[in-house]
Amino acid sequence: MTYFPEIAAPIPYEGPESDNPLAFRYYDADQMVGGKTMSQHLRFAVAYWHTMKGTGQDPFGGPVYQRPWNHGSSPMDQAENTLNAAFEFLTKLGVDFYCFHDRDMAPEGDTFAQSVDNLQTMVAKAKKLQQETGKKLLWGTANLFGHRRYIHGAATNPDPHVFACAALQVKHALEATLELGGENYVFWGGREGYETLLNTDLKREREQLARFFHMAVDHAKKIGFSGQFLIEPKPKEPTKHQYDFDSATVIGFLREFDLLDHFKLNIEANHATLAAHSFEHDLTTAAAAGVLGSIDANMGDLLLGWDTDQFPTDVNSMTRAMLVLLASGGFTSGGLNFDAHVRRASLDTLDLFYAHIDGMDTFARALLAAHAIIEDGRIPEFTAQRYAGWDKDLGASILAGKESLDSLATWILDKDEPQVPSGRQEYLERILNFFI
Numbered sequence: 342m343t344y345f346p347e348i349a350a351p352i353p354y355e356g357p358e359s360d361n362p363l364a365f366r367y368y369d370a371d372q373m374v375g376g377k378t379m380s381q382h383l384r385f386a387v388a389y390w391h392t393m394k395g396t397g398q399d400p401f402g403g404p405v406y407q408r409p410w411n412h413g414s415s416p417m418d419q420a421e422n423t424l425n426a427a428f429e430f431l432t433k434l435g436v437d438f439y440c441f442h443d444r445d446m447a448p449e450g451d452t453f454a455q456s457v458d459n460l461q462t463m464v465a466k467a468k469k470l471q472q473e474t475g476k477k478l479l480w481g482t483a484n485l486f487g488h489r490r491y492i493h494g495a496a497t498n499p500d501p502h503v504f505a506c507a508a509l510q511v512k513h514a515l516e517a518t519l520e521l522g523g524e525n526y527v528f529w530g531g532r533e534g535y536e537t538l539l540n541t542d543l544k545r546e547r548e549q550l551a552r553f554f555h556m557a558v559d560h561a562k563k564i565g566f567s568g569q570f571l572i573e574p575k576p577k578e579p580t581k582h583q584y585d586f587d588s589a590t591v592i593g594f595l596r597e598f599d600l601l602d603h604f605k606l607n608i609e610a611n612h613a614t615l616a617a618h619s620f621e622h623d624l625t626t627a628a629a630a631g632v633l634g635s636i637d638a639n640m641g642d643l644l645l646g647w648d649t650d651q652f653p654t655d656v657n658s659m660t661r662a663m664l665v666l667l668a669s670g671g672f673t674s675g676g677l678n679f680d681a682h683v684r685r686a687s688l689d690t691l692d693l694f695y696a697h698i699d700g701m702d703t704f705a706r707a708l709l710a711a712h713a714i715i716e717d718g719r720i721p722e723f724t725a726q727r728y729a730g731w732d733k734d735l736g737a738s739i740l741a742g743k744e745s746l747d748s749l750a751t752w753i754l755d756k757d758e759p760q761v762p763s764g765r766q767e768y769l770e771r772i773l774n775f776f777i
């Protein structure tokens with residue numbers, strides 16, 4: 342049984358001269374870039390929810406895709422067909438990793454116990470497929486936002502009964518991630534936010550969320566899960582205000598509640614832009630605090646103000662992102678998860694291939710460009726030179742805490758005005774464009 346008969350063999354690398362849209366022109370998994378291969382640098386993952394479970398529905402119309410795996414004699418039978426299709430897709434695309442929510446892989450049952458049972462049954466099947474194909478789990482997570490019970494939040498719900506539902510799901514999603522050898526576990530605060538402060542106790546809700554994270558850390562210790570916990574910031578959508586607003590907010594939250602040792606961040610491009618930041622801003626903020634963990638690779642639309650989750654096609658923007666990633670030392674447990682979906686009108690399974698192939702080629706080009714920019718040295722050296730004064734004499738003395746307002750006021754009094762140099766932005770943009 343094949344779900345993708347239009348793709349006979351794994352997508353080949355044909356090089357930049359190729360005019361075949363179903364071949365890679367830049368992504369050559371085994372090509373060395375610096376000390377690592379492209380696949381080791383990029384660690385691509387397919388998002389189960391979009392690619393396998395996406396239906397194309399929007400606020401104006403219901404499901405439109407007719408996926409060949411989207412049927413079965415029962416919900417569990419359908420889940421199994423979907424799982425088989427997922428592993429065929431990963432294999433034909435040549436991507437090593439996938440990511441999933443508990444409810445993507447296994448349907449919600451009629452009772453809590455049945456939901457747990459469904460997940461465990463599907464995880465056993467996924468484990469077998471991983472062993473057969475060599476595919477790996479980048480991260481697992483729990484869907485704490487889709488079900489009606491989570492309308493008012495999960496961990497931040499005013500009702501502790503709902504908090505317990507979320508605890509049940511995270512316990513089992515964490516155990517599923519461990520069972521599947523997942524390298525990370527993600528918390529995206531689906532409905533952890535508010536619509537109006539008139540009915541919301543923000544202080545309590547943030548404390549509840551922190552308690553929930555501590556419980557997850559404790560449970561990971563208990564079961565021997567040594568993967569990396571990640572929080573994925575997003576400023577709004579579905580709620581008007583999400584508590585995990587952006588990198589800076591999440592870092593402050595982790596520090597406030599003594600969680601900084603246990604969490605890193607999963608930065609999504611379109612979430613950064615929704616927060617009125619560039620993708621590279623949120624990556625840089627995370628990297629500066631030592632918590633850049635993983636990336637949800639997508640992009641938004643400058644003309645639309647919501648999370649359009651489009652496949653990344655913008656080489657310039659992704660190059661700026663790869664510059665941050667390479668400068669921070671690259672991924673350890675993290676990777677590039679395509680948290681992206683094809684447009685509603687892109688109806689065919691073939692569209693899933695075009696989308697991922699172009700996303701992978703875009704990041705391969707970005708990696709090559711960023712690597713070349715670092716090797717060239719002019720951009721990083723220019724930046725380093727701007728701050729050179731802080732490495733010696735006065736600057737070093739200030740940073741070492743040896744100066745005061747008094748000492749500096751005395752020192753400057755008989756000096757000339759400082760020389761003010763050019764910031765050279767256009768020059769730097771020109772150098773960047775040499776490599777794109």
Ligand code: XLS
Pocket residue numbers: 442482527529573575609637648680
């Ligand atoms: C939604 C989020 C979500 C997380 C996983 O906007 O990006 O897909 O990545 O729950």
Ligand code: NI
Pocket residue numbers: 529573609637680
């Ligand atoms: Ni995401």
Ligand code: NI
Pocket residue numbers: 609611612648650680
């Ligand atoms: Ni998103």
